[in-house]
Every structure is written in structure tokens, then in C-alpha cells.
Amino acid sequence: MPILGTLRRILLTPKLADVTFAVRGFPTERSTAVTHLEAIPESVICGFEWGIEQKTLWDVERRLETVTPELRGFAYEGATMAYTVRDAMAAGRGRKARELLAGPGAPHIFLTYIGIGFAMARLPRVLWKNVLPADIESPYHPTMSWLAVDGYGFDRAYFSTKKWVDKQYVPPTYPWAGAPDYFHRALDQGIGRALWFINGALPDQVADAVNRFPVRRRADLWSGVGLAATFAGGCDRAGLQRLWTSAGEYQQEVALGVVFAAKARHYAGHVPAHTRLATGALAGLSIDAAVALADRTAVLPADEGPGGTPAYELWRDRIRAGFSAAAKAA
Numbered sequence: 025m026p027i028l029g030t031l032r033r034i035l036l037t038p039k040l041a042d043v044t045f046a047v048r049g050f051p052t053e054r055s056t057a058v059t060h061l062e063a064i065p066e067s068v069i070c071g072f073e074w075g076i077e078q079k080t081l082w083d084v085e086r087r088l089e090t091v092t093p094e095l096r097g098f099a100y101e102g103a104t105m106a107y108t109v110r111d112a113m114a115a116g117r118g119r120k121a122r123e124l125l126a127g128p129g130a131p132h133i134f135l136t137y138i139g140i141g142f143a144m145a146r147l148p149r150v151l152w153k154n155v156l157p158a159d160i161e162s163p164y165h166p167t168m169s170w171l172a173v174d175g176y177g178f179d180r181a182y183f184s185t186k187k188w189v190d191k192q193y194v195p196p197t198y199p200w201a202g203a204p205d206y207f208h209r210a211l212d213q214g215i216g217r218a219l220w221f222i223n224g225a226l227p228d229q230v231a232d233a234v235n236r237f238p239v240r241r242r243a244d245l246w247s248g249v250g251l252a253a254t255f256a257g258g259c260d261r262a263g264l265q266r267l268w269t270s271a272g273e274y275q276q277e278v279a280l281g282v283v284f285a286a287k288a289r290h291y292a293g294h295v296p297a298h299t300r301l302a303t304g305a306l307a308g309l310s311i312d313a314a315v316a317l318a319d320r321t322a323v324l325p326a327d328e329g330p331g332g333t334p335a336y337e338l339w340r341d342r343i344r345a346g347f348s349a350a351a352k353a354a
Contacts, residue, residue, distance in 0.1 A: 040066055048185065051224030057258040061221055064256055065182070067095040068142070071102025076110065081120070085128040093294035097135040101175075104129060104139030112143070112151045122157035125165075133162055134171060134288035141175020141214065145183075149198065166201060167325050170210040170336040173200050174248070177214025185222055188215065192237060203334045209244050210336075213281075216248020217256075225258030231270035246274040247340075250281025250306055255289060257298030264305035276347050279307040283343055286314035317346050 043065035045052050052058050074087045084103055091099040104124055111118030121140065129136045140155050156169055181188045197204045216234065223229040234245045253259060253267060271278045286303045289295045295311050303314050321342035327335045
């Protein structure tokens, strides 16, 4: 093992114990759900360790492909986080993150963006302008790069819960993708995802956590909750039904997150049972129907909505419109 890789791992890698619910102070009552959810950040850390210490992408890819399909995308998150940090340590000359996103990470591009956000949480803001590869050939680049901001919000809420969730800290804005006015919205979507984990996938506690935030933030928080409940899982049908009821006026936002989660799982080539369950319970859709909705409302990377609305939010608006049209036709 290269000495430099070992030093990077020792200095930068979170300990596995640090992501457990017991250490973080999250609920541990439901052992099955907790075990399921804890395996997700543990997979991220494994991916990070491989990405930070292995010399070649070939070595990293072979390790990532040993992870079960359900958790593999999370391991790719960790590897992307590592490669983004390594690129930053190379004074902006690194190309590792690009090679990963354009290569074996392509099916997991939705999650690799989140991995970039995890790296942003560990890098000074002055380095953020170079973390996103500019020349990825993907129909979702750079539209879905807002998931990097989402990932940043998730990381801060998960590891600094008292500040970002309990005290509801609002950081300075940042002109991500040239749209500083949207930064906090994407951030809240990530915080909403984190609330699913922080509250142990307990629907009543998740709803209470969202409702403690100001009204102006709740729509994006609920969208993040819907995405996490669908992509990560951890809740049975009865619990999902309670979550749906608790969402009230924000049910469409929950369903919006569901559609993106279903699309991401389908694009990666593996849709676990809990994703199928949540897609039906929280959006009233089959996986095929959810993917079809995402595909027919997709926007071009250069598209922009009124007032400079990012293509990412324009896509979300079109999905909302799809739900509204379906409701009127019912």
C-alpha cells in the first residue's frame, strides 16, 4: 500500500463508528431499520477509503464492484468524494473525479454528484469552483450537479446535527452553477434527506423534524425526505402511509423526491424492493411509470426557466406539472 495513500486515509477518513446512530445520537430503537440505514454511510466510508488510498481507477473499480448492488452507489459516492479531495490536493490539476464520473461511475452519476458534495464539506469554499468536472458526456450533466449542493447539506446535517438541524443554521449562499438564489433550496433538499436518517426512518419523528423548520423551507425538506425514503428505504408500508399523511400539503414534494429516487435506482440498473414499495406508496406509481414521468419531463442542460431558474428546478417543475395533470385526469 503506498505510504501517501495510507497517510491520506488516516488523516481524512471518518471512522466507521462515527457514522453509527449510537455515536451520532440518532434513534436506535428499531434495530432492523437502523442496521439497514447504518450500512449506507458505512458503504460510503469504504468507498472513500478505497478511493483515497488506491493508486489506480482499476483498483478502485474492482473493489467497488464487490459491494452489493443495493449499496454500490453509496460506495461510489465515497470514492467520488475521495477523488474530488485528491484533485483538490493536486492544486486543481487532478482529473480523477472526471475519470470516475465518465467511466465506471457513469451509471451512478446521481450519487457521484452527492459524493462531490461530501468533499465540499471538507474543502474550503475557495476550492469549490474547481470540484465539478466540466466535460462529462452525460444527458444529466451539469443539470443534476445540484445534487452536489444537496450532498453538502446532507453531510453537514448528518455530522453537525445540533448546528444545522437543531439550530437550523443557514450558511452564506454560493453561486453554484451561476444561480446563488437556488443554493439554499438545493441545500435544504439534502438536509431533508438527512432528516430521514437522523430520525431513524421513523415517520412521525421525521415529520415533526421537518415541521420545526420555517414554512419557507419545508417544501424542499419534504422533497429530500421522499427521495431518502425511496432510495435508502428503512420503512414498511404502514410507516410510509403515515409519512404520506403527515406530509399534508407537501405530498407533491414528497412524490417529486420519489420520482428522482426511482429514476436514479433504475438508471444504476438495480431497483431494490423497498424502492418499488415506496414508489407505489408515496407517489402511486410503478417504477416504470415513475421513470417514464422523469424521462418525458427531462430538460436539456442548457435549458433555463423564468428568472434564471436552473434546469434542475425546471425539471422538478415539469414533474410537478405531470402530477397535477394526472390528478385532474383521474
